[in-house]
Every structure is written in structure tokens, then in C-alpha cells.
Amino acid sequence: MRKIIVDTLGADMGSEPIITGALRALKENTEIGMVFVGIKDDILKYAADADADMDRIEIIETDKFVSDTDLPTCVFNGADDSSMVMTLENLKKNDEIVGMISAGNTGALLVGTICRLGLIPGLRTPVLATAIPCKKDGLVCLVDCGANTECVAEDLKRFALMGNAFMQSLTGNENPKVALMSVGRNRHKGTNLVKEAYGLIEKLPLNFIGNIEGNDMVGSEADVIVTDGFTGNILLKNTEAAGMIAINAIDSLGTLSPELQKVRDELYDFFAFNDRGGAVFLGTRKAVVKMHGCANQDTAYACVNLAIKLEDRNFSSHVAASLNV
Numbered sequence: 001m002r003k004i005i006v007d008t009l010g011a012d013m014g015s016e017p018i019i020t021g022a023l024r025a026l027k028e029n030t031e032i033g034m035v036f037v038g039i040k041d042d043i044l045k046y047a048a049d050a051d052a053d054m055d056r057i058e059i060i061e062t063d064k065f066v067s068d069t070d071l072p073t074c075v076f077n078g079a080d081d082s083s084m085v086m087t088l089e090n091l092k093k094n095d096e097i098v099g100m101i102s103a104g105n106t107g108a109l110l111v112g113t114i115c116r117l118g119l120i121p122g123l124r125t126p127v128l129a130t131a132i133p134c135k136k137d138g139l140v141c142l143v144d145c146g147a148n149t150e151c152v153a154e155d156l157k158r159f160a161l162m163g164n165a166f167m168q169s170l171t172g173n174e175n176p177k178v179a180l181m182s183v184g185r186n187r188h189k190g191t192n193l194v195k196e197a198y199g200l201i202e203k204l205p206l207n208f209i210g211n212i213e214g215n216d217m218v219g220s221e222a223d224v225i226v227t228d229g230f231t232g233n234i235l236l237k238n239t240e241a242a243g244m245i246a247i248n249a250i251d252s253l254g255t256l257s258p259e260l261q262k263v264r265d266e267l268y269d270f271f272a273f274n275d276r277g278g279a280v281f282l283g284t285r286k287a288v289v290k291m292h293g294c295a296n297q298d299t300a301y302a303c304v305n306l307a308i309k310l311e312d313r314n315f316s317s318h319v320a321a322s323l324n325v
Helices: 016-028 040-049 083-093 106-117 153-171 192-201 229-251 258-271 297-312 315-322
Strands: 002-007 032-038 057-061 097-102 127-134 138-143 177-181 207-212 224-226 279-282 287-290
Touching (some): 002 297, 016 032, 127 153, 127 229, 138 153, 153 224, 177 192
Parallel strands (some): 002 097, 177 224
């Protein structure tokens, strides 16, 4: 039986939303099993509350976790009893475990994918990609959205290839439109990094549409947006924050008319990125889905389903093959 392993510790709101959300996904996906890493009594309690099928549940017990204040490098040769390291090690060693989810320290998880799990041969670092809603009633992949804050042009070239493969796996679109984030649409706009990356990406066998600007992120025709992790993380969080400000402004009006309530609900569905799931590390040997630190039950539920979907579509092999150009 294929299994998803869940790091239940390290989230801002504790383990309950992680466990209960994952259990909801387990109940709907009867063909999978689940491995929970964390505090055994908590896992058993929430499993009993959810009337979960214990025959499909395993528990790896620990009360230790990597906190946001810990240095990412702590997972190199330490933190062996932490939930994150135990999750990564079991993902690596157990062939039945096909993917993992975690809301823990992003930097530590990045380091852990390299030194504990392993990457596609020849890759020096994974990249973090997330698919968010866009104006054209579809999804746009932002890659990198926070893993690699200092990049060279060759990195952005690889991000383009892996982001393209990710969207092919996720959506079934065999010819995604790939764009490069810059400060202008002209190919000569942007930093030296962007201009050099443009020259590399345009030579790839991709449907490259050139540069786009920040205000195009949720409204452009691009399916994949390539940038460094510093820029991408700011873009992602600023876009979500702008949406939440608009929602809060409507909420402040008090009782809403049916029409305004509909607008409010549509805005929430569009901008509540946390409820939709997490980001995916591209370039790892197996699927690693990173939840936001403030993950809720809907986040965990969506992330388990995302990990299953990627496995169903042979995602890791597809990303590995994309780099052979």
C-alpha cells in the first residue's frame, strides 16, 4: 500500500489541524495508508475522534521538532530525534512511502531534502514551487517562492524546466506558457541575473513568452513564472496580504447584502492560499510538500491530496527527465 508520511509537529497552531486534516484526506483516499510522526497520544486521540481506520495508520513517536528559531543546518548531522528528520529518513528508506507533508522550518526542510532525502543526480539544490489561482480561472506556478534567495542564471534555467514539468504533472497541460519575472516586459529590462537568465531560457524547448512584471502575476497568460526565491517569496506574501486586506475591508461593513457576500466569498476563495495547500520542492527524489507555518485543517487536507496526485502522475520522474536537455 502506498503511504504518505506526515510531520505533525512544528506548525504555528499545533498538531491538531495537521492531524485532523490529514485524517480527513485518509478517509477519502481509501487506497492509501498514512504514517504520522509526532506525539502518539495526540495522534491516537484525534484518530479516535475522526473514527479513522487504524489498520491504515502507523505512528512514529517523538515530541522533538525543529523550531523556527533553529538554524537550518541543525538537520545536517543532528536533530535525529526531531519529527522532521525522522519523517525525511523514513521517506527515504521506505519504498511504500511515496510523499511527505510538513509545516516545519522551511530552511531546515530545504537542507533536509539535500542531506537526508537526496536530490535528482546533478542538482545542487531543490526549488520551491507553488500553484496559485490566476485571473484566467486556472493556476499559475510561481517558482521559486522562497527556497533559494541567492541565485545564478543557471539556477533560473533549471527552475524554468522543473516548473514546466510540475505544471504538466499537476494540470495535464503539455505546453505551459513560461515567463520570467522582471521590472519590464522588454528582454533588456531587469537585473544582470534576469537578463542572463532570459538568454538561457529562450534557448530551451519551452513555450517561453518572455518577461512579465509583478502586477501580471495573477492576471497574466503565463502558466509558470520563474524568479529567485527572494523575489518570489515577497510576491507571494504581498499578493495574499493584499487580498486579505480587501476581504477584511468588506467584513468591516457588518451585515452584507447577498451580492456583496458573494463578492467577499469569491475573493476569499481566490486569495486564501493557505487553505489551498502548500508549496512543493522540485528536484527531490520523492514528493515533499511544504505547508505554511500557519497551516490549518484545510491546508493539511489539501497537501495530502496534492502529494497523492503528484505520485499518481509520476511527478518526481517527470521532473528528473525535464533536466535532460
